[in-house]
Amino acid sequence: MKEIYIKNLKIETPIILAPMAGITNFAYRRLLKEYSCPLVETEMVSDFALFYGNKETINMLKTDESEHPLSVQLFGGSKESLVKGAKVLFSLGGFEILDINLGCPVNKVVKENAGSSWLKNSRQEELYEAIKAVVDISPVPVTCKIRLGWDEESINVVSICKILESAGVSMISIHARTRSMMYSGTPKYEYIKLAKQSVNIPIIANGDIDSLEKAKEVLDITSVDGLMIGRGALGNPNLIRQLVTYFSTGGIIKDSTLIERVEALKKHFLYLEELKGEYKAISEMRGLSSHYLKGFNDTKKYRVKFTTMNSKSQFLDICQEILANLKQ
């Protein structure tokens, strides 16, 4: 895999962490950086929330020097609000790429004309104007994250990519599903190949890449410039290291053992505790911990325990129990 340039920002081996609301906060990105992730991205932040100085949203932008380059993702439903939100982000600074969310399928977001609502054929002119307006005032490269289109009947990824390129966007990540597919159904990678052939800016493929084999398959089908990984690395951050190593040197890194997964899980919790305190960290890890046990036999009872834990000491006890049972 060759290096890419996002405008003039060089990314050596473009394996990119997908933005995930509620997950890709500073703590999780910090963990992924330790697994050699070349480019990480924040959770999406709302243009209105930024404009009104929402404290929780501003806190979502926490970063430090260890995780750069950093991409910050903005979502919004109109040119005016996106520009306003982007201006707040630029005044805060601390990131190298501004990514615009044009793919979120969630009703709450789409209802506000944001996320994948931008992919509707009826909005193409408006889309061009909005993205160009953001590009025109941006001191950093602007990228976009999209889907194949609104629904099966209106797959328009090629025309959307052309519009975004002409508006001055420097890279496009494409989730190989339509809005109406939400997160299920087989990704249609062949459309990403068509998009790649239609523009000159880097194209990144996304959707269901959860192993080295799958990554190679998606690259073969699409001939894209890089890959974006979301759920596949959740609970298995070693996947990022495996992909970066293979695509930079051809080297093969073994899958994580359960012991290594539990070590990663503990780090995830500790970083989250540092960021948000024990109470919130435990509450979030109730849902996240079981991802670290995925694929290992006889771990169901621990998953159940994680979902009902109430304190750090309970969390650490469950981790300890998993390790102790392994050694028997």
Ligand SMILES: Cc1cc2nc3c(=O)[nH]c(=O)nc-3n(C[C@H](O)[C@H](O)[C@H](O)COP(=O)(O)O)c2cc1C
């Ligand atoms: C819990 C969750 C939260 C997500 N939040 C965002 C988000 O904030 N912005 C975005 O562009 N995509 C978001 N996505 C979509 C992912 O970035 C990605 O496109 C999708 O999960 C498909 O890739 P994957 O199969 O590698 O996970 C989210 C996905 C999940 C599962």
